[in-house]
Amino acid sequence: MPESNGYIIAAYVITWVMILGYAFRLVVVTRQARDRLEQASRVDAGRES
Amino acid sequence: MLRQDLKRVRAIVWKDLTSERRSKAGFNSVAFMGVLTLLLFGFALGPDTEALRAAAAGALWLAILFAGVLAFNRSYQLELDGGALEPLLLYPGPRWTIFAGKLVANLLFVLLVEAVVVPVAIILFQVQSRGGWVPLLGVMVLGSVGFVALGTFYASMASRSRAREVLLPLLLFPMLVPVLLSSAEASSALLSGDPMREAGAWIRLLVAFDVIFITASFLAFEHVIEV
Amino acid sequence: MGHALPLTADGQSMPATGQRSIEWLGVVALLALVGAQLLGILTSAPDRDMGHLQKIMYVHVPAAWNAFLAFFVVAVASLAYLWKGQERHDLLAASAAEVGALFTALTLILGSIWGRPTWGVWWTWDPRLTSTAVLLLIFVGYLALRSFVEDSDRRAQWSAAVGILGALNVPIVYMSVRWWRTIHQLQSSPSTVDPEYVTGLRANGIAVLLVLTYFILKRYRAACVERLAEQLAERAALEGRGRYA
Numbered sequence: 001m002p003e004s005n006g007y008i009i010a011a012y013v014i015t016w017v018m019i020l021g022y023a024f025r026l027v028v029v030t031r032q033a034r035d036r037l038e039q040a041s042r043v044d045a046g047r048e049s
Numbered sequence: 050m051l052r053q054d055l056k057r058v059r060a061i062v063w064k065d066l067t068s069e070r071r072s073k074a075g076f077n078s079v080a081f082m083g084v085l086t087l088l089l090f091g092f093a094l095g096p097d098t099e100a101l102r103a104a105a106a107g108a109l110w111l112a113i114l115f116a117g118v119l120a121f122n123r124s125y126q127l128e129l130d131g132g133a134l135e136p137l138l139l140y141p142g143p144r145w146t147i148f149a150g151k152l153v154a155n156l157l158f159v160l161l162v163e164a165v166v167v168p169v170a171i172i173l174f175q176v177q178s179r180g181g182w183v184p185l186l187g188v189m190v191l192g193s194v195g196f197v198a199l200g201t202f203y204a205s206m207a208s209r210s211r212a213r214e215v216l217l218p219l220l221l222f223p224m225l226v227p228v229l230l231s232s233a234e235a236s237s238a239l240l241s242g243d244p245m246r247e248a249g250a251w252i253r254l255l256v257a258f259d260v261i262f263i264t265a266s267f268l269a270f271e272h273v274i275e276v
Numbered sequence: 277m278g279h280a281l282p283l284t285a286d287g288q289s290m291p292a293t294g295q296r297s298i299e300w301l302g303v304v305a306l307l308a309l310v311g312a313q314l315l316g317i318l319t320s321a322p323d324r325d326m327g328h329l330q331k332i333m334y335v336h337v338p339a340a341w342n343a344f345l346a347f348f349v350v351a352v353a354s355l356a357y358l359w360k361g362q363e364r365h366d367l368l369a370a371s372a373a374e375v376g377a378l379f380t381a382l383t384l385i386l387g388s389i390w391g392r393p394t395w396g397v398w399w400t401w402d403p404r405l406t407s408t409a410v411l412l413l414i415f416v417g418y419l420a421l422r423s424f425v426e427d428s429d430r431r432a433q434w435s436a437a438v439g440i441l442g443a444l445n446v447p448i449v450y451m452s453v454r455w456w457r458t459i460h461q462l463q464s465s466p467s468t469v470d471p472e473y474v475t476g477l478r479a480n481g482i483a484v485l486l487v488l489t490y491f492i493l494k495r496y497r498a499a500c501v502e503r504l505a506e507q508l509a510e511r512a513a514l515e516g517r518g519r520y521a
Contacts, residue, residue: 004329004393011332011389012313015339018382019309019487022375023302026494033501040508206434210424219420220438223413224445227452234456247459254455258448265444269437272358276433 054146061150066157068127075123076161083116083166091173098175105174106236110192110229112166117159117196118221121204122213124155129208138274148201148270156197163189179242188239188252192232195259199224202266206273228262231255298493305486312483316476323470329393334476336386338484339379340408346376346488347411350418351443354436366432367503369439370422371495375488377415383408403457407450414442428506 090108094100138144167189170176178185200221207217235251316334323330353369356362387405388398399405418438425431 004327007389007393008328008331011335011386014385014389015335015382018378019306022378022491023306026491026498030494030498030501033498033505036505037501037508040505040512044508044512206421206438210421212424216417216420216424219413220417223410223417224441226410227445227448230452230456234459245459250455250459254452261444261448265441269441272433272437276427276430 054143057142057146058149058153061147062154062157065124065127065151065154075120076158079116079119079158080162080165082119083112083162084169086112086115087166087170087173101174102176102240105170105176106233106240108174109167109170109236110233112170113159113163113193114196114222114225114229116162116166117200118217120155120158120162121197121200121221122208122217124151124158124201125204125208144271144274145267147274148205148267151205152198152201152266155201156193159193159197160190163193176240178240181239184248184252185236185239188232188235188248188255191252191255191259192228192236195228195232195255195262196225198259198263198266199228202270202273205270224262227258228255231258295497298490298497301486301493302490305483305490308483308486309480312476312479315479316473320473320476326394329390330473332386332390333473334480336383336390337477338481339383339386340404341481342484342488343376343379343383343408343411345485346372346379346492347415347443347446349492350376350415350439354439354443357432357436358440363428363432363503364500366435367499368492368496369435370419371492371499373415373418373439374495375491377412377419378491379484379488380408380412380415384412401453401457403450403453406453407446410449411442411446414438414445418442428503 087108090104090112091101094104094108138147171178200217203221203224204217207213207220210216231251231254235248235255238245238248238251313334317331320331322328349372350369353365353372357365357369384405387408391400391405392398418435421438422431422435425434
């Protein structure tokens with residue numbers, strides 16, 4: 001069934017796109033959070049205003 | 050103690066309704082929204098009588114839903130604008146009375162809106178009720194109770210956050226699926242004369258849903274009104 | 277404020293070990309997923325009715341299982357928050373909600389992709405698909421609510437209430453739709469688990485569970501860090517440091 005292969009491929013491709021996409025978003029979010037923490041720590045310690 | 054609580058509930062109902070009545074614009078615009086929705090549904094569905102009759106119950110309930118959400122945020126608007134929510138909370142007394150008061154006020158308001166919208170739906174959708182009108186009115190009331198309980202609860206949060214117009218439907222509508230389903234199905238069955246005796250089952254489900262969601266709303270309200 | 281900080285108040289030290297073991301979990305999870313998918317694809321014979329389309333089940337079903345598992349985590353964490361008042365439960369719930377939304381969306385997309393060649397339609401109003409759609413809407417509403425509320429106490433209390441009510445609603449929707457279909461005499465969707473495919477499904481289920489755990493833990497960690505940053509900024513502002521002094 002060559003036609004149905006398209007659906008199967010689409011299913012797996014979409015799965016990986018979404019999973020890898022979110023994994024990448026997590027990298028960005030983690031980095032942003034760490035940057036915010038460093039910024040806030042500096043402000044809190046009075047070294048920056 | 051209970052009598053005092055009930056007096057408090059009644060006071061809140063009266064306050065909400067009278068401030069609503071003073072702004073007749075509130076009722077008029079909400080009722081008009083319901084009618085307008087029905088009209089648009091009619092246009093979208095087309096003039097075929099059979100199609101209209103088949104869709105009547107669903108269209109009616111959706112019109113009520115869209116009109117109702119306008120009312121729910123407004124029921125907290127009055128307190129928010131006047132800064133009256135904090136004093137209300139500081140006053141000694143159980144929180145459930147606030148919720149009960151607003152629920153009853155909203156219910157009366159919605160039923161009044163339905164008094165306008167239902168006849169219009171009957172006319173526009175060429176409805177013939179073979180099952181009698183009284184059971185149908187019963188279903189309208191039961192469905193409205195569930196709708197208003199959840200709406201009053203979610204509005205207590207939405208009205209106090211940003212983007213309240215979009216947040217209330219977003220939070221509320223998924224929760225209304227069981228009530229909407231059973232109300233629309235029961236209404237539909239009654240309108241068609243209930244050939245399969247389905248309406249009774251749906252009505253029992255609707256009552257169960259009302260009990261569940263009213264209880265849940267009351268319990269959850271305690272947590273969301275304080276903070 | 278009366279509740280525990282998610283991490284030590286000493287913002288200088290961030291346990292690096294925790295982060296590294298989470299990353300290892302991530303690597304293991306993704307490898308496991310590749311392995312399980314290959315296992316499924318290569319070792320299963322075509323289904324009698326569905327043919328090779330059956331292979332979509334190896335991604336669709338585990339996604340569904342894990343979406344509902346994430347939702348369960350949201351509900352339990354929300355209850356824990358309302359009970360104990362510890363912020364980390366709220367942050368865990370929020371993290372699980374975000375990851376859960378991802379897997380729920382994936383479930384629906386894959387279900388649609390499977391449905392089209394199988395039944396000729398992109399959507400059926402069957403109980404499972406419909407309650408999954410409602411689940412997605414509840415997740416989205418939950419996340420939207422959080423994004424529109426600034427105050428952390430209020431955000432946590434309101435999210436918990438919304439999460440728990442949402443959790444209550446999903447099984448009710450499932451039952452209503454099932455009843456709805458029975459009344460209209462529509463057949464229930466065919467069961468999709470032939471014993472021959474169970475191994476592949478379980479393998480993929482576990483692999484996706486590892487991915488889910490990795491995502492939630494990592495998101496949770498980032499949420500804790502963000503919250504700590506927020507608290508430090510608040511403290512600084514209150515004590516007269518920083519740009520709002």
